[in-house]
Amino acid sequence: MNLNLLDLQRALQKNGVLITFSGRFTQEIIEELGDAVQKYMETEATLNNTRDVFAVFIEQTQNVKNYANCQSESVHGEKIANSGIVAIGKDEEGYFVSSGNMLATNDVEALKEKLDSIVPLDKVGLKKLYKEQMKKTLPPGTTSAGLGFIDMARRASGPLNYSIQDIDEQVSFFTLKVQV
């Protein structure tokens, strides 16, 4: 069967997608795509919208890449590394940045717990949590400051919107949509 690009393009347009990438994320791809996002946004959005979309894009894509890196030794490592997707778009509520990737079913509960502690917070609560996390001493060798989701929530116009779908017994698919 031939890939029907017209159908694919219509699906992207219907969902308001302006820029998207699907596949394995590297720092180089994140930087190049990030440049494209900034240049595109600068032509039609305010500086603050541009900054927020870019910032959410960086946090999301680096999360996807870092998770793939830490899963590289696992049996699902390859599948997870190739499962990344990001989409920047505009819908009736404004600009959004969505990312998706597979994660090991074992990691689902911890992720849910983390997000559910952030979702109900208002801007004041988010700032407080951000500052608390910022002051924590991190274990040596860490690559994450544990601030990404909080920062995205602070830049968002509404609560973080996420879903987790089971794919099979071992892996699930995580989607995060941030409206700015």
Next chain:
Amino acid sequence: MESLRIEQTKSTPAIQFDAVSNKLRIEGQSYPENAFKFYEPIFNWLDNYLAELDSEPVLEIYFHMPYINTSSSKCIMMLLEKMENAYQEGRKVAIRWYYNQEDDSALECAEEFKEDLLVPFEIIVLNDDE
């Protein structure tokens, strides 16, 4: 003490630490693959520099960072805490943080860094026409 220079890249700022004039500049966006790895030599340099610094000269630090991702923000906070400690121990330290006019996001970021610190911390707007 050797000066420290790191060239700017797309995702890492230019670093210029001049041990003679006691000036430190950090300029550019920061979202490296591993922020802790990128900032580690800067932490080490600053620790050595502060250990050797006499109480007399003023250490001036310039920041101009239009975008900082969260792991880099943590590293910048760690740098600022080193300055804060030096200041609390009686050293003369002055922080100047530049941001572009209309960049509310960068201004908020600077204000938040400043909030819990006692070290002199000046936030300065850069006008478009400058």
